[in-house]
Amino acid sequence: MATVPQIAPNPVPPAPEPVEAVQPKKMGRFNVWDTPWFNTRLLVGVGIITVILFMGVIGPIFWDTDLASERNLEARRLPPVGFTSIRGVEGTWDHPLGTNNFGHDMLAIALVGAPNTFILGFVAASIGMLVGIILGFTSGFMGGLVDDIIRLAADITLTIPALMVLIVLNSVFDRIDLLTMAVIISAFAWPRPTRQIRAQVLSMRESGYVRMARLSGASNIDIMFKEMLPNLIPYLFASFISGATGAILAAVGLETLGLGPQGAITLGGTIYDAYTNLALSGNLWWWWGVPTILLSIMFVGLLLINLGLDEIANPRLRRGKK
Amino acid sequence: MGKIPLSYLLRRLTITFLTIWFAATLIFIIPRLAPGDPISAMVGDMQNAGSDTENSEAIIQGWRERFGLDEALPVQYIRYLGNLATFDFGYSINAFPTPVMAIILRALPWTLGLLVVAMVLTFLIGNFLGAIMVWSRTPRLIKAIIPLGMVFTSIPSILAALFLLYIFAFVLGWFPDSDAYAVGEITPGLNLEFIGSVLYHGTLPALAIILVSFGYWALGMRGMMITVEGEDYMQLAQAKGLRPFYVLYRYMIRNAILPQITAFAITLGTLVSGQVLVEYVFQYPGMGRVIYENILAQDFPVIQGAAFFLIMLTALAVLFVDLIYPYIDPRISVGSIE
Numbered sequence: 001m002a003t004v005p006q007i008a009p010n011p012v013p014p015a016p017e018p019v020e021a022v023q024p025k026k027m028g029r030f031n032v033w034d035t036p037w038f039n040t041r042l043l044v045g046v047g048i049i050t051v052i053l054f055m056g057v058i059g060p061i062f063w064d065t066d067l068a069s070e071r072n073l074e075a076r077r078l079p080p081v082g083f084t085s086i087r088g089v090e091g092t093w094d095h096p097l098g099t100n101n102f103g104h105d106m107l108a109i110a111l112v113g114a115p116n117t118f119i120l121g122f123v124a125a126s127i128g129m130l131v132g133i134i135l136g137f138t139s140g141f142m143g144g145l146v147d148d149i150i151r152l153a154a155d156i157t158l159t160i161p162a163l164m165v166l167i168v169l170n171s172v173f174d175r176i177d178l179l180t181m182a183v184i185i186s187a188f189a190w191p192r193p194t195r196q197i198r199a200q201v202l203s204m205r206e207s208g209y210v211r212m213a214r215l216s217g218a219s220n221i222d223i224m225f226k227e228m229l230p231n232l233i234p235y236l237f238a239s240f241i242s243g244a245t246g247a248i249l250a251a252v253g254l255e256t257l258g259l260g261p262q263g264a265i266t267l268g269g270t271i272y273d274a275y276t277n278l279a280l281s282g283n284l285w286w287w288w289g290v291p292t293i294l295l296s297i298m299f300v301g302l303l304l305i306n307l308g309l310d311e312i313a314n315p316r317l318r319r320g321k322k
Numbered sequence: 323m324g325k326i327p328l329s330y331l332l333r334r335l336t337i338t339f340l341t342i343w344f345a346a347t348l349i350f351i352i353p354r355l356a357p358g359d360p361i362s363a364m365v366g367d368m369q370n371a372g373s374d375t376e377n378s379e380a381i382i383q384g385w386r387e388r389f390g391l392d393e394a395l396p397v398q399y400i401r402y403l404g405n406l407a408t409f410d411f412g413y414s415i416n417a418f419p420t421p422v423m424a425i426i427l428r429a430l431p432w433t434l435g436l437l438v439v440a441m442v443l444t445f446l447i448g449n450f451l452g453a454i455m456v457w458s459r460t461p462r463l464i465k466a467i468i469p470l471g472m473v474f475t476s477i478p479s480i481l482a483a484l485f486l487l488y489i490f491a492f493v494l495g496w497f498p499d500s501d502a503y504a505v506g507e508i509t510p511g512l513n514l515e516f517i518g519s520v521l522y523h524g525t526l527p528a529l530a531i532i533l534v535s536f537g538y539w540a541l542g543m544r545g546m547m548i549t550v551e552g553e554d555y556m557q558l559a560q561a562k563g564l565r566p567f568y569v570l571y572r573y574m575i576r577n578a579i580l581p582q583i584t585a586f587a588i589t590l591g592t593l594v595s596g597q598v599l600v601e602y603v604f605q606y607p608g609m610g611r612v613i614y615e616n617i618l619a620q621d622f623p624v625i626q627g628a629a630f631f632l633i634m635l636t637a638l639a640v641l642f643v644d645l646i647y648p649y650i651d652p653r654i655s656v657g658s659i660e
Contacts, residue, residue, distance in 0.1 A: 156341045158588065159637050163595035164629040168349055171617055171625050172356045249478050253599050256480050257617055271484070275603070280488055281499070292484050296477050303476030 042308025048301030049118075052294070056115035063111055069265065072103030080106070080286050098286040100270075101277050106290045113267040114294055117248055120182045124247030127186035129240050132193025137224055139194065140201030151198075154191035162188035163253050170259035178261040181254070185247045192246075193239040200235055204228050234313035238306055245302045252295060267291035326648055338641040343403075345633040349626050350402050354395070411627030416619045422627035425612060429628075432502050433608035436524055437597055440531040448536035449582060452543025453575050456551060459566050468540065475537025479596035483530040483603040490526055497526045500605030527604045531597060535589070542585055546578035553577075580651040587640045594636050 079085040080098040097106035139150040162185070169184060170176060176184070204210055204227075213227045229236075254260055255268025256275070274280075274288035393401075405411070411422035451468050454460045474482060491499035503510065503519040510516055550556065551574065559569045601610025609628050616624040 152337065152340070155337050156344055159337070159341045159591060159640050160345050160633050161591035161594045161636050163598065164633050165345065165348055165352075167613060167617070168626050168629045169352050171620070171622065172353050245476075250595075252478055253480065253595060256599065257602065257614055259617065271480075275484075280484075280492055283492075285488060288484055288488075292481050296481055299476040299478065299481075300473055303473070 036312045039308040039311055041304045041311070045301045045304030045306075045308060048297060049305070052114050052298060052301070053118060056111060056118070059111035063107060066108070069104060072099065072105075077101060077284055080290075083286075085283070097290050100274065100279070100284065100287045106286055109265055109270055110267075110290055110294055112265045113270060113291060114298070116178060116264055116266050117251070117268075117295070117298065120178055120185070120251050121244035121248040123179060123182035124186040124189050124251075125240050125243035127183065128189025128243045128247070129193050129236065131186075131190040132197055132239065132243075133236070135190065135194040136197025137201055137228075140198040140205065141220065141224070147198075150194065154194050157188060157191045158195075160188075162250055166250060166254055167257065167259060170254055175262050178264045178266075181251065181261045182247065185250050188250065189243045189247055193236075193243060196235060196239050197232065200232055201228060204231060234309055238309035238313055241302055241306045241309065245299065245306070248298070248302075267295050326645065331645070334641055334644050338637050341637040342634050345637075346403060346406050346630060347399075349630050350399060353622065353626070406630065411630070412623045414616075414621055414624050416616075416621045416624075422624050425624055426609070426628055426631050429607060429609045429612045430631075432606060433597065433601065433610070435520075436527055436531075436601070436606065436608060437593070439524070440528045440597070441593065443528065444532045444535045445539055445582075447532065448539025449543045449575070449579055451536065452540035453547055453570065453578065455540065455544050456547035457570050457574070459570075472537040472540065474533045475535065475541075477534055478599070479530055479534045480599040480603055482534050483527070483600045486526050486530050486533075487603055498523050502607050523606075527600050527606050530600045530604075531593070534596065535593060538589060539582060539585070542582055543578060546581055547574055550574050550578045580653075583643060583647055583650060586643045590636050590639055590643075594632055598632070 077085060077087070078089060078092065078095050078099040081092065081096050083098075084090050095105050095107065097110065099105055100109075135150050135154075139147045165188075166185065170181075210223060210227055213223050218227070251260070251266070252268040252271075255266045256271045258269075258272045258276070260266050260269040260272070268291070270291040271288050274284065274291075277287075279285070279287040409423050411426070414420045414422055414425060417425070451471070455465060455468050487499060490497045498504070502523050503516060504523075508516050508519050556569070556573060559573045564573075597608075598610035598613060600606070601608040602614040605611060609632060613625060613628050616622075616628070
């Protein structure tokens with residue numbers, strides 16, 4: 001945690017409780033490295049996601065990712081290196097993370113599946129954000145009937161458990177590819193950014209600098225993009241990350257129910273295969289374990305980024321940290 | 323008390339009605355966008371899946387008449403909405419004469435029971451942890467540990483469920499791996515043995531839901547507590563020399579917890595989706611298992627009926643929270659709800 005100069009949220013005199021000694025602080029403001037963006041949580045989160053993405057990008061150079069879908073009946077149910085399966089078979093470096101019932105290589109599945117998950121989250125969140133920015137600004141700026149309609153649509157979409165509609169959709173259309181699925185999921189990714197941005201726009205609309213700009217004759221577009229948008233950047237990042245998290249969550253839910261995209265190897269789909277092939281009772285823990293652990297790490301990374309961005313966007317949350 | 327203004331009531335009712343109507347319309351449109359007519363497609367899929375469909379011609383004809391598929395779309399649509407209004411979701415294909423509603427009603431008590439218990443526990447645990455994160459008297463060790471527990475919040479319920487199932491049911495063998503009670507050994511009834519069995523079987527699924535959602539409440543509570551901590555009445559309370567725990571409970575938590583209730587409206591959808599997946603992993607006989615089994619069996623009327631029913635329940639629950647909230651929190655004034 002960077003030593004951020006603390007701005008007391010409330011000018012309250014010290015409470016009559018054991019107060020921790022206040023250390024004299026350096027004049028952090030003059031230190032270039034002392035920006036709220038150097039936030040431990042944010043950096044760790046970005047680090048985790050970068051490592052997974054990086055492995056997905058360079059992995060195929062060092063590892064044959066075709067092994068993810070190639071049946072290899074001679075090397076079935078191999079445990080990861082360093083483990084012994086209940087049949088007494090030891091893991092080999094030919095398949096460092098083991099193989100499943102069909103002899104598919106788990107490392108290859110991880111290398112292909114993780115980027116697919118990110119692509120889906122990225123596409124869905126981008127569309128959701130874009131729609132959110134447009135609708136949020138429109139709603140906050142125009143007010144009146146337009147505002148009412150946009151808010152109503154957002155409220156309705158937020159109330160519906162997205163997974164239910166997606167289940168109905170994917171069960172009827174059984175040939176959906178990864179990108180189509182991302183687009184479909186994005187239909188539920190716009191209400192939250194819309195509402196957040198609208199709320200911010202409303203609060204900024206009456207602020208001094210926006211009035212100043214308006215008095216100086218700046219156009220609405222200029223006020224939106226030059227005055228307001230830069231202030232929204234931490235919010236936009238945060239809302240992009242939560243959009244991506246939500247999209248990946250929905251996708252993983254669908255995939256684990258066996259409704260994932262066709263012809264793409266996904267981590268959720270791997271869990272579904274493992275579950276339906278009784279990997280849990282058959283003690284093939286690496287089959288469901290590898291995608292589960294990888295997804296868990298991804299979600300923790302996304303959470304850390306989000307918490308970090310929250311602290312940047314909302315200085316009050318930084319309170320109480322040394 | 324007459325505290326809810328009519329306009330607010332009307333707005334909430336309209337939103338709820340529109341939500342349910344919109345979901346119903348989506349579920350009406352989606353199967354009709356698929357190539358071919360939905361009934362033949364369903365029966366065809368069943369045949370592909372190797373199901374027993376000797377009388378498929380009769381089924382197709384019966385269904386076409388049942389749904390009036392030879393009529394114009396608007397007529398079908400009106401009839402469909404009429405059927406929904408009377409909770410008539412049609413019949414299951416696999417268990418043919420069984421109405422979808424009967425299947426839903428069989429699963430519903432399990433889902434509602436698990437959902438309500440898990441939700442109440444999550445709310446209490448999450449808010450308590452969030453509160454003591456801010457309280458100045460909390461031991462440092464506890465303050466350091468809570469954020470670590472928060473990591474679970476980021477993980478989808480289905481992943482937590484898989485971990486718990488594997489560790490506690492398969493490796494350690496402490497808990498059962500499926501069902502809601504010892505099926506075949508105990509007959510359901512109001513006796514201690516049955517209730518004990520239900521609790522025993524419900525522990526892991528409930529734990530999975532609690533683990534992944536308590537952090538959400540804790541974070542929200544933390545934010546509210548920080549706001550409350552800066553209020554003047556807090557200083558007064560401390561100046562009066564009230565006992566710290568009394569201040570925590572009567573002055574801080576009681577003020578901070580009420581706005582948390584509104585968050586139910588936002589989290590409920592996620593919670594229901596998460597629960598469906600948890601039930602599927604634990605083979606818990608609720609709506610989640612119904613949905614999963616019928617995805618496998620390609621029994622579309624059941625999937626669509628169950629999905630619609632869950633959406634409707636969620637919308638009604640959100641309406642309920644919105645309407646009782648002004649009564650719970652006297653600080654809410656007429657205009658500030660929206």
